[in-house]
Amino acid sequence: MLPLARRLEALLFISSRPIAAHRLAEACRCAEEEAETALDALRAEYAAGEHGIELREVAGGFTFAVAEECAEDVRRFTGAEKPDELTPALLETLAVVAYLEPVTRAEIAEVRGVSSEYALGALEERGLVEQQGRADTPGAPVLYGTGERFLKLFGLTSRDDLPPLEEFALGADDVEEIRARLHANAERRAQ
Amino acid sequence: MRADAAAVAAPPVALELDLDVFDGPFDLLVTLILRDEIDIWEVRVSRIIAEYVVHLADTGEFDLDATSQFVVLVAALLEMKSRLLLEEEVEEELEDLDPDEAARQLLERLVRYSQFRNASGALRTAWDAHSARLYRNAPVPAELLRRRVPEGALSPSALAEALSPLLREPPVPDTSHLADLAVSLVKELRRLRLILEDAGEFTFAAVAPRDRLERAVTFFALLELHSSGEAHLRQTRHFGDIVVRRIAAPVPVAG
16 A cells, blocks of 8 residues: 555544645645545445445545445344335425525425424434525524535535536426416406 | 413503403403403504503503513514504405416425425435434544643643632722712602792702703702692703703792
């Protein structure tokens, strides 16, 4: 193994949170590119399937994670449970927060068309959504956003990893179909 | 509703109301509104507040608990009423909208909403793939988080030096710039009434203390004498002196 890779391995071993490449480089007094090369080597080493842990890039940095095949044993040993499943309403609310953050409760309700008080509370309780200060608008409503736990649980390096929202736009055909249906409804009501 | 819980939990507010739609104790009114037996539309909350202020003035007692309770209930009534007003407005807006416009707006919202719904599908896939992953999360031992001071760099006396300022009594803060309010409104009223009785007439400049705050209290006392009909106030020009004269006194108006 590269000497630098070994040193980085030691830093990653001792840290309980993902560390950004530039911070690793700083600690080892090397260039960020050098650190990245060494990290790649380290990742390849751990990816070979010979270790119980693997190196992952998540939530803005690098950190060790338990290899998938060993997760069962670790759960049995530590008693750690899998996170509870997310209902469609929770996921939908989470999507609104993740794409629009920082966002107020009223803005979320506006997009979803229903009050999202319960969903937000549940997401906050699970640590997927957190309060990030208050908006500079009348009433100073609380602003919500996602944090490190969100990125970890969804395997994202940063929010930039989210696929662009435009990718999920309805196709022209779908829009046309809805328009026709709404129009027919409106006509019927008007009569 | 919160008002319901408040009405049950707290002591009753002793206020008799005489309104267009209701005559009786305030608590009963709140109960009837909550049970939909009285339409809150018909109740003028400002009248209730006015009555309560009069009630406070009449009894001369200020019970903080009862007043807080009253404020909570009135706030609940106002909230209910404002909600009703807002609902009405929304309905009107929808009625005003022509069907095409309504459909266009609805379409816009649906298109926007469906983006997020589809995005939540992608999040579901990511969740299924990653949420069970176990990351390293053992906390860093505390001693590793601290930078160590090189051995011998600090002498034991440094500890004493650091501690001694903490043990010293802090100086008493200087409050000389904060003037005590020497005159209370009640005392000032009593003083002015005595002067009024003795002299029948006096000027503000003659009786007012030098201190600005005390002067203000004297001025308030004058207003009180005026509103209670005990004295007549007269000021011939702006910022001029104020002549205060006992109303009962048969002395003619002076300058």
